[in-house]
Amino acid sequence: MKKSLFYSVFALLFFGQICVSQVSEDPEIRKMISEIKTENLESTIHKLVSFGTRHTLSDTKSKTKGIGAAQQWVKSEFEKFALESNGRLTATIDYFTVKADGKRIPVDSQLGNVMATLKGTDPTDDRVLIISGHLDSRVSDVMNVKSNAPGANDDGSGVAAVIELARVMSKRSFPATIIFVAVTGEEQGLYGARHLAETAKAANWNIIGMLNNDMIGNSLSSGTNLRDNTQVRVFSETIPFLETEEEAKMRKATSRENDSPSRLLARYIKTVTEQYVDQLSVKLVYRNDRYLRGGDHTPFCQNGFTAVRLCEMNENFNHQHQDLRTENNIKYGDLPEFMDFEYLRKNTYANLAVLANLAWSPKAPVNVGIEVKKLSNSSTLIWSATEGKPQYGYQILIRETASSHWEKTLFTKETHIEIPYSKDNYFFAIQTVDALGHASIPVFPIPIR
Numbered sequence: 001m002k003k004s005l006f007y008s009v010f011a012l013l014f015f016g017q018i019c020v021s022q023v024s025e026d027p028e029i030r031k032m033i034s035e036i037k038t039e040n041l042e043s044t045i046h047k048l049v050s051f052g053t054r055h056t057l058s059d060t061k062s063k064t065k066g067i068g069a070a071q072q073w074v075k076s077e078f079e080k081f082a083l084e085s086n087g088r089l090t091a092t093i094d095y096f097t098v099k100a101d102g103k104r105i106p107v108d109s110q111l112g113n114v115m116a117t118l119k120g121t122d123p124t125d126d127r128v129l130i131i132s133g134h135l136d137s138r139v140s141d142v143m144n145v146k147s148n149a150p151g152a153n154d155d156g157s158g159v160a161a162v163i164e165l166a167r168v169m170s171k172r173s174f175p176a177t178i179i180f181v182a183v184t185g186e187e188q189g190l191y192g193a194r195h196l197a198e199t200a201k202a203a204n205w206n207i208i209g210m211l212n213n214d215m216i217g218n219s220l221s222s223g224t225n226l227r228d229n230t231q232v233r234v235f236s237e238t239i240p241f242l243e244t245e246e247e248a249k250m251r252k253a254t255s256r257e258n259d260s261p262s263r264l265l266a267r268y269i270k271t272v273t274e275q276y277v278d279q280l281s282v283k284l285v286y287r288n289d290r291y292l293r294g295g296d297h298t299p300f301c302q303n304g305f306t307a308v309r310l311c312e313m314n315e316n317f318n319h320q321h322q323d324l325r326t327e328n329n330i331k332y333g334d335l336p337e338f339m340d341f342e343y344l345r346k347n348t349y350a351n352l353a354v355l356a357n358l359a360w361s362p363k364a365p366v367n368v369g370i371e372v373k374k375l376s377n378s379s380t381l382i383w384s385a386t387e388g389k390p391q392y393g394y395q396i397l398i399r400e401t402a403s404s405h406w407e408k409t410l411f412t413k414e415t416h417i418e419i420p421y422s423k424d425n426y427f428f429a430i431q432t433v434d435a436l437g438h439a440s441i442p443v444f445p446i447p448i449r
Contacts, residue, residue: 052149079091113195113196120359126177130179133161151334159182212308231313254444282350360436
């Protein structure tokens with residue numbers, strides 16, 4: 001595959017040669033985006049709804065109804081894609097037992113996450129990316145396993161995106177591994193995600209990013225009746241759930257409360273989405289999830305991984321998990337007819353652009369630091385290259401301390417740079433880039449004396 005260099009650089013006479021980088025699109029990512037089909041997403045939603053209820057504790061024996069049938073169908077879809085992956089994609093249902101908790105799990109129960117793993121092609125690259133949606137659904141009573149619980153948007157939308165991405169991306173090869181997963185047990189207490197996160201931690205997986213897609217297919221808000229299919233929210237934790245005493249001291253010393261690894265990933269999502277997806281901007285929400293609520297990314301954060309939640313801009317509470325009914329001429333319930341499939345398509349685009357850029361990127365720089373040997377109105381950044389895929393150079397990301405997103409990007413081929421921005425007034429991060437514009441996760445510098 002022939003690809004040309006995507007960097008145009010302009011010399012600036014600050015402190016030697018510093019370049020401003022303008023990154024164009026990778027046409028292969030644009031091609032993959034064009035292969036995502038709205039009709040596929042809609043068809044998947046209707047298929048998921050056809051199982052009646054996908055309650056975590058519903059029927060596991062039927063071939064047409066309940067969570068068991070839904071799991072087998074998702075696995076069969078993954079297996080179809082595996083046939084065109086040259087052996088790179090494998091599908092399984094990871095079953096595990098949850099003990100009765102006296103709350104939402106009344107008896108010991110077997111649950112299962114449906115997973116498709118697209119194995120990375122570089123044996124020296126142990127990076128893992130995870131994208132998830134939750135397969136289970138519910139009605140008003142979280143313990144009602146019988147009533148129809150369509151779960152079209154919550155979270156059929158996330159699962160549909162995961163399946164469509166597996167279909168498109170499994171036809172390509174990436175140095176890093178990508179895991180597509182439809183978890184279960186979300187509505188009962190994030191059990192599927194917690195099992196996967198704990199499994200990953202025990203096995204020492206090098207997860208560089210986990211994207212939880214939960215409700216990404218509705219654009220009409222309840223109450224205001226405002227429709228907005230041009231924005232999507234990305235939630236990210238402020239202070240990491242899991243941090244050592246030394247990490248906490250460094251966070252306080254460098255004032256990096258707004259630069260957790262998950263928040264750096266959220267900004268990465270914003271940058272890439274707004275580069276590749278027309279008429280879709282990312283709204284960075286600076287909390288782990290909606291007020292006093294949680295999602296499947298939370299157990300990953302709690303286990304020390306970098307994880308975020310993507311969620312629609314407007315929630316319609318008339319069409320979330322509740323009993324199907326009509327009251328005062330208002331139809332309630334999470335049904336496909338209330339979804340915006342074009343909006344779901346754009347949000348699926350965003351996920352693909354992020355996953356592909358990260359999976360194709362060189363590894364992030366290591367030993368990233370900022371010199372503090374002397375007082376100065378300039379800043380000197382130092383880092384080390386990593387082994388693996390060759391890097392074209394490095395991007396220095398810059399923003400003022402009160403800014404939510406990166407404002408400037410400088411480029412260098414060296415592993416050190418002096419820039420005319422005071423560390424008193426700006427925050428910085430460094431990322432590796434290749435000649436095709438794929439950038440690694442940014443790394444926040446620590447002080448070096």
